[in-house]
Amino acid sequence: MLMDELLTDELISAWWRLRQLPGFGTVTTNELLDQLGSPRALLRCDRQQLRSLGLSDTAIERWQFDENLSNGLDNLLNWRRQSGSGVLMVGTKDYPEALASLRDAPTFLYYSGNVQALQRPMIAMVGSRHPTPYGRQWARECAAELAASGITVVSGLALGIDGEAHEGAVRRGSTIAVLGSGPDQIYPARHLGLAHRICDQGILLSEFAPGVTPQARHFPSRNRIISGMTLATIVVEADIKSGTMITARLAAEQGREVFALPGVVSNPLSRGPHQLIREGAALIENANDVLGELGLDIPAPQTNAEQQSLELESPLFENDQANTEFVETETITLREALRVKSPAPKAKPKAPRIAESVDVTSNSQNAVEVPELVTCIDYTTTSIDLIAIRSNLQMARLLPELLQLELDGWLQQQPGGYARIK
Structure with a gap:
């Protein structure tokens, strides 16, 4: 299939209407496109040729004359005309080539940002929404090094590892x-500022049309795009039963490389990566390992100053009290976002703290909420001074809270600090 065909409103209209016919899902549509050889060939088909492609006379009549099939088309075309926004169609220019090779590749993709990000080699990074400080820092630093070497880092904008991957990459590429x-529709809403920065050098991408709000059923579909459009998927901290593991298995099924970061055996989030390594995923420790496995150029070593900058300046690594302006299930549109001024670096929100609700992507009905302070502590010994820095708590308040968490079974006191045990 040719991938350099220019996308026009005429092409979009023809294929959009076809997709609305009963029985024309992504797989059927892609099979038809393979038979035609190019999207534009559909416009040249007469009735007999359409019949030979498997369309019934009823379907042909509806495709040509039923105005109901154009519902939603104006929304798509209007989005395409907005500055900084656009639509991609499988088989046409700029559509990710690796993704187009999948049987269930989305017919249309909608984006906001700089489409040139799709022209670089792409690597996915995914992981837990509740990672350890070690996982957060590793993801951010590895993503930064990959981006600096010319890689586009792909993830899902979720809390945790996704956010860290985007945060690291956007600083260097x-x-x-x-x-x-x-x-x-920016979800979670607390990643509004990050989404704006992504659009400068990268893009927000979706198979769901503008205006569609996040739903739990959308995320497995989203995951196949993350793995399918990339050369490889890196897994950073994940439980055995998690969406991250599903993404990793999708990557393997799609013929992509899978890399896993090993972790401390006492950390439950190490179980997912360790299981993947047992199943044949490549064990990686840094960005050079990833690039070497893929046969790509190795980036220049990062300086100590750059590493310190990534660690200390990342808003995602600070105490989550700085990120509680929105509940997790709240979505904010880019149009609304344009009316929101970006806060000064590290400014505390003026809005009162809002209790967070369960993420719509969660499959667990009985998930235990992890106390905020626990997320600042590693499964290996973490010094009290480092816990104080990460939590932004004064010692007079920190020490009683650590004692209570130890009594509640979250922590264990160690020589030199505390270690998380669940």
């Missing part, structure tokens, strides 16, 4: 956030 909502 480009990143793509694949959404489970329309590209104008």
Whole structure:
């Protein structure tokens, strides 16, 4: 299939209407496209040729004359005309080539940002929404090094590892956030500022049309795009039963490389990566390992100053009290976002703290909420001074809270500090 064909409103209209016919899902549509050889060939087909492709006379009549099949088309075309926004179609220019090779490749992709990010080699990084400080820092630093070497880092804009991957990459190069909502619906809303920065050098990408809000059923579909459009998927901290592990298995099924970061055996989030390594995933320790496995150029070593900058300046690594302006299930549109001024670096929100609700992507009905202070502590000994820095708590308040968490079974006191035990 040719991938350099220019996308026009005429092409979009023809294939959009076809997709609305009963029985024309992504797989059927892609099979038809393979028979035609190019998207534009559909416009040249007469009735007899359409019949030979498997369309019934009823389907042909509806495709040509039923105005109901154009519902939603104006929304798509209007989005395409907006500055900084666009639509990609399988088989046409700029559509990710690796993704187009899948039987269930989305017919249309909607984006906001810089489409040039799709022209670079792409690597996915995924992991837990509740990672350890070690996982957060490793993801951010590895993503930064990959981006600096010319790689576009792909993830899902979720809390945790996804956010860290985007945060690291956007500082040194480009990143793509694949959404489970329309590209104008920022979820979670606390990643509004990050989404704006992504659009400068990368893009927000989705198979869901503008205006579509996030739904739990969208995220498995989103995951196949993350793995399918990339050369490889890196797994950083994940439980055995998690969406991250599903993404990793999708990557393997799609013929992509899978890399896993080993972790401390006492950390439950090490179980996913360790299981993947047992099943044949490549064990990696840094960005050079990833690039070497893929046969790509090795980046220049990062300086100590750059590493310190990444560790200390990342808003995602600070105490989550700085990120509680929105509940997790809240979505904010880019249009609304344009009316929101970006806060000064590290400024505390003026809005009162809002209790967070369960993420819509969660499959667990009985998930235990992890106390905020626990997320600042590693499964290996973490010094009290480092816990104080990460939590932004004064010692007079920190020490009683650590004692209570120890009594509640979350922590264990060690020589030199505390270690998380669950």
